Amino acid sequence: MDEINTRNVTETLDNATQYMTNLQELFTSLSAAENQIRGSATHTVKKIEDQFNAIRADLLTLLDERQQCLTAQVRQVEETSLEPLKQCRGLIQTSIDNAETLVKEGNRILQGSNKELNESLLSFNEKATEIVRSDMSYLVACGQ
Numbered sequence: 001m002d003e004i005n006t007r008n009v010t011e012t013l014d015n016a017t018q019y020m021t022n023l024q025e026l027f028t029s030l031s032a033a034e035n036q037i038r039g040s041a042t043h044t045v046k047k048i049e050d051q052f053n054a055i056r057a058d059l060l061t062l063l064d065e066r067q068q069c070l071t072a073q074v075r076q077v078e079e080t081s082l083e084p085l086k087q088c089r090g091l092i093q094t095s096i097d098n099a100e101t102l103v104k105e106g107n108r109i110l111q112g113s114n115k116e117l118n119e120s121l122l123s124f125n126e127k128a129t130e131i132v133r134s135d136m137s138y139l140v141a142c143g144q
Contacts, residue, residue: 098131 105127109120 098134102128102131 102124105124109124112120
């Protein structure tokens with residue numbers, strides 16, 4: 001080969017070698033950039049997940065607190081609403097007890113002698129009238 005051709009080949013080889021070195025450096029830089037982007041993306045995703053987990057925890061806390069507040073309000077309304085019914089229950093039970101006493105006394109009068117009958121009937125009727133009047137006022141109060 002002649003010297004010009006040899007020099008041309010040598011220059012081409014030098015240029016190709018330099019070009020290949022530049023491409024390899026560029027490839028290495030590209031790999032580093034890809035790794036940096038992947039690392040940054042992974043870090044950002046982790047930050048987003050952490051932030052949303054914190055928000056979820058806060059929301060659950062707020063929801064739990066609201067649920068407890070509403071439940072307490074309902075229980076308070078329940079208790080307030082039941083109180084008059086409990087009072088009526090007591091009044092009705094008293095009226096039942098009075099009626100039972102009256103029935104027992106009436107049966108006892110009926111089983112007694114004729115002499116005691118007139119005195120007992122008068123007392124019994126007075127007591128019965130009093131109980132009925134008293135119980136009726138309780139029952140009217142409960143019905144309102």
